[in-house]
Amino acid sequence: xxxxxxxxxxxxxxxxxxxxxxxxxxxxxxxxxxxxxxxxxxxxxxxxxxxxxxxxxxxxxxxxxxxxxxxxxxxxxxxxxxxxxxxxxxxxxxxxxxxxxxxxxxxxxxxxxxxxxxxxxxxxxxxxxxxxxxxxxxxxxxxxxxxxxxxxxxxxxxxxxxxxxxxxxxxxxxxxxxxxxxxxxxxxxxxxxxxxxxxxxxxxxxxxxxxxxxxxxxxxxxxxxxxxxxxxxxxxxxxxxxxxxxxxxxxxxxxxxxxxxxxxxxxxxxxxxxxxxxxxxxxxxxxxxxxxxxxxxxxxxxxxxxxxxxxxxxxxxxxxxxxxxxxxxxxxxxxxxxxxx
Amino acid sequence: xxxxxxxxxxxxxxxxxxxxxxxxxxxxxxxxxxxxxxxxxxxxxxxxxxxxxxxxxxxxxxxxxxxxxxxx
Numbered sequence: 001x002x003x004x005x006x007x008x009x010x011x012x013x014x015x016x017x018x019x020x021x022x023x024x025x026x027x028x029x030x031x032x033x034x035x036x037x038x039x040x041x042x043x044x045x046x047x048x049x050x051x052x053x054x055x056x057x058x059x060x061x062x063x064x065x066x067x068x069x070x071x072x073x074x075x076x077x078x079x080x081x082x083x084x085x086x087x088x089x090x091x092x093x094x095x096x097x098x099x100x101x102x103x104x105x106x107x108x109x110x111x112x113x114x115x116x117x118x119x120x121x122x123x124x125x126x127x128x129x130x131x132x133x134x135x136x137x138x139x140x141x142x143x144x145x146x147x148x149x150x151x152x153x154x155x156x157x158x159x160x161x162x163x164x165x166x167x168x169x170x171x172x173x174x175x176x177x178x179x180x181x182x183x184x185x186x187x188x189x190x191x192x193x194x195x196x197x198x199x200x201x202x203x204x205x206x207x208x209x210x211x212x213x214x215x216x217x218x219x220x221x222x223x224x225x226x227x228x229x230x231x232x233x234x235x236x237x238x239x240x241x242x243x244x245x246x247x248x249x250x251x252x253x254x255x256x257x258x259x260x261x262x263x264x265x266x267x268x269x270x271x272x273x274x275x276x277x278x279x280x281x282x283x284x285x286x287x288x289x290x291x292x293x294x295x296x297x298x299x300x301x302x303x304x305x306x307x308x309x310x311x312x313x314x315x316x317x318x319x320x321x322x323x324x325x326x327x328x329x330x331x332x333x334x335x336x337x338x339x340x341x
Numbered sequence: 342x343x344x345x346x347x348x349x350x351x352x353x354x355x356x357x358x359x360x361x362x363x364x365x366x367x368x369x370x371x372x373x374x375x376x377x378x379x380x381x382x383x384x385x386x387x388x389x390x391x392x393x394x395x396x397x398x399x400x401x402x403x404x405x406x407x408x409x410x411x412x413x
Contacts, residue, residue, distance in 0.1 A: 033372075042374060159373060219397065220373040234393020237377045241384050273374075277381040 008133035008141075008173050009181035010126065010339050013309045014068035015169040015302065016060055017049040022150075022165075031158045039162050044272025048165030048297030051148040057088040058096040058103075060168035061146035065104050068142075068170035076105060079172075081132055081141040082112040085121035085301045087330075088148045089114055100144065111138065118197070119268040119329030121145055121301030122169075123337050126325070127185045129173035143171040145301035149229060152199050154215065156223035160231050163271050165297025169305035181340035186251045188243065193332035196235040201226040236329070240274060243334050245282050248326060251336040262288065262338070263321040264311065268328055269293040269303035290316070301327070308341060317341050345409075348382040349402060362403035383409055 024036035024046060040046055051060065061084060069076055082104075084097040097112035106112075117124055122145050129141035146168035153160050173182070201212035212226035224230055244267065252258060259265075265284050267275060269292060279289050292307035299306060304325050311317040319341070326336035350357040353369040366375075376396045383391050391408050399405045 222373075232393070233373055233377045234380060234396070237380050238390050238393070241381065241390065273378065273381070277385065280385055 005176045005178045006134065007177035007180050007182070008130040008175060009177040010171060010341065011174050011176065012068055012072040012074065012172045013169060013305045013312070014064055014071050014171075015167060015306045015309050016064035016067055017165070017167045017296065017299075018051045018055060018060060020050040020052060022048045022050055022161075027158075027162055030155075034158070034162075042271070042273050043162055044275070044291060044293050045163065045165070045297045047295045048150075048163075049167055050150045051166040055148075056090050056096075057086045057146035057148050057166075057168065058084070058090050058100055060148070060166065061086070061096075061144040061170070062100060062103055064146070064168040064170035065100070065142065065144060068172060072172070074172060077107060079106050079140045079142045080110050081129070081138040082106060082110055083125045083128055083141060083143050084112075084114045085117055085125050085143070085145045086114060086147055087116055087118055087300070088146075088151065089116075097144075106142075117331065117333055118147070118300045119270065119298075119303070120327035120331065120333040120335045122171075122304045123185070123325055123327045123335035124187065124333075125171075125301075126173065126182060126337055126339070127187065127335065130182045130185075133173065133175050139175045141173045143173060143305075145169050145171075145305060147300040147302065149300060152229040154222075154224040154228040156215075157228065159220065159222050159233060160229050163298045164229075165299050167296060167299035167302045167306060169299075169302040169309065171305050177340070183337055184251065184254045186247050186254060186336045188247060188334045190239075190243075190332045193235065193239055196232040196239070196332075197230070197330040199227070199229050237274065237277075239332055240270070240328055241277065241281060243332070244278050244326060244328055247328070247334050247336045248282060248324065251324065251326070251338070255338055257338070259284065259288075261322065262324045264288055264290050264317055264323040264341075265326075266290045266304055266307050266311075266323050267326050269296070269307055270298055270329070300329075303327075312341070342406075344386055345382070345406075348386070349379070349405075352378045352382065360402065362401065362406060364402040366399060366401060366405075379405065
């Protein structure tokens with residue numbers, strides 16, 4: 001039997017945030033019935049970063065990748081697959097991943113694809129990377145997650161403007177572990193929730209038009225059109241409080257582990273209210289529960305890798321720690337895994 | 342039920358002593374965030390998922406209580 005490493009592992013993570021920032025003071029000036037302190041108390045977010053006009057998700061992904069290469073001394077020539085998770089591609093076609101292959105100077109023997117998921121996307125990308133590597137198809141997979149929800153949000157919609165920030169992360173999954181270091185995976189989908197977190201217009205089903213641009217006020221005083229992001233908060237909370245504890249239990253059972261075996265629980269960083277409710281419900285000890293959202297906001301598919309990068313930087317996560325990663329949201333879509341960090 | 346009243350006091354940003362079934366929700370901070378907070382509170386205390394639209398239609402705290410089924 002060969003002793004050569006045949007397992008995939010998540011070896012490096014870096015992130016990039018655009019320069020412009022939206023503070024709670026600025027939001028409180030626009031939405032006068034919520035104070036800056038109340039926004040911070042409820043969301044756990046002090047600052048969100050916003051992409052500039054003309055700055056796209058692929059720009060953010062490019063900078064995250066360059067940072068990953070520089071910070072971790074990675075030779076880009078060795079990367080043989082690029083996965084980009086985004087809901088804001090540069091064009092309808094080609095895939096932004098193909099554009100990024102050229103821009104990042106990756107080999108033309110590198111496979112590249114986009115996929116469209118939100119808050120569950122990072123764990124889905126890990127599952128695909130692990131599959132490519134452990135099936136012997138590829139050896140070094142670059143995962144880029146990037147989104148610019150701020151461009152989809154109506155400025156007069158407090159319900160989402162307080163939560164979402166733009167950002168990107170770059171992660172490298174490589175062949176190199178002698179023991180399994182990623183997985184098992186629990187994946188799930190429930191398309192019956194598609195309408196509860198949606199941008200209705202702009203795709204092939206409903207083209208943007210003068211009619212879809214008409215703004216309407218909802219019962220909570222928020223304004224949006226069919227061109228804008230809509231989130232039914234109550235429905236999303238119901239979905240999350242049901243799906244996340246169930247998925248986590250299924251993951252632990254499949255792995256043959258208990259919460260005591262896990263060093264860090266890193267959920268999609270939706271907002272502090274949601275994370276606190278989940279932590280209480282699942283009874284996760286605070287010292288195991290990573291919250292890294294205060295100066296970032298909800299960056300959709302990048303929240304988990306950004307949290308990993310920050311917790312590593314602060315020394316909270318050490319080499320070899322076992323983390324439970326779980327993403328959930330738009331789709332509905334969810335995914336969980338265990339990762340040796 | 343005391344834990345429920347304490348939780349509702351937090352959500353409505355009032356003193357726990359002010360919380361009573363006759364309380365008119367619209368007089369306090371009964372907005373979309375309060376509704377989702379109430380869903381999480383009732384799930385935590387009673388292991389029940391309340392419907393957002395049913396909560397939005399509540400006028401008084403007693404209306405919210407009426408949505409909560411007694412524990413079997």
